[in-house]
Amino acid sequence: EPEVTQTPSHQVTQMGQEVILRCVPISNHLYFYWYRQILGQKVEFLVSFYNNEISEKSEIFDDQFSVERPDGSNFTLKIRSTKLEDSAMYFCASTRGSSYEQYFGPGTRLTVT
């Protein structure tokens, strides 16, 4: 069964460094999302992406964040200058577009030290 994959599973970085989190959505899906879950808190929406542009973004998704679909398979989230409070589990999700079922990847745990 097709699934969303994410790499790496765990990323440790120093404050101020840039990180890129990678996702491979399900192959025939057209809508892509990033969410994050700070330990012990709710899963929060960051951004949705369709047709090579951002559809919607939350207040969390400030100028330090960017997303890109550099080729036909990958979808990336870049954090330019990481802060301690960016430490969280980051989930990628995708949906076909003809349904409303968002399928989530296993997540990348980002630890900023």
Added chain:
Amino acid sequence: GEDVEQSLFLSVREGDSSVINCTYTDSSSTYLYWYKQEPGAGLQLLTYIFSNMDMKQDQRLTVLLNKKDKHLSLRIADTQTGDSAIYFCAESRGYSSASKIIFGSGTRLSIRP
């Protein structure tokens, strides 16, 4: 406002039914979801219901929606140890596939022998 509320914990005996409850505040919710998160894993879509339905059944899972009271429940029949997980209630609004999903805090279901 954006709010999805769930109780934090539920403990049931193996073989009994589990009922996880959720309330939401926005009457414009179009789809309501239940996701399951096992320890260290991602978010698995269990089921979802469109807001014009009041019930959906899928094998051991029954979803009930009371739109008037903005109340959603998930019933798991014959609860097994493999059902131990955190269950997230979630909603989306609008009819765009780019619509974000808003999550509750999750209910941790534990199974007693």
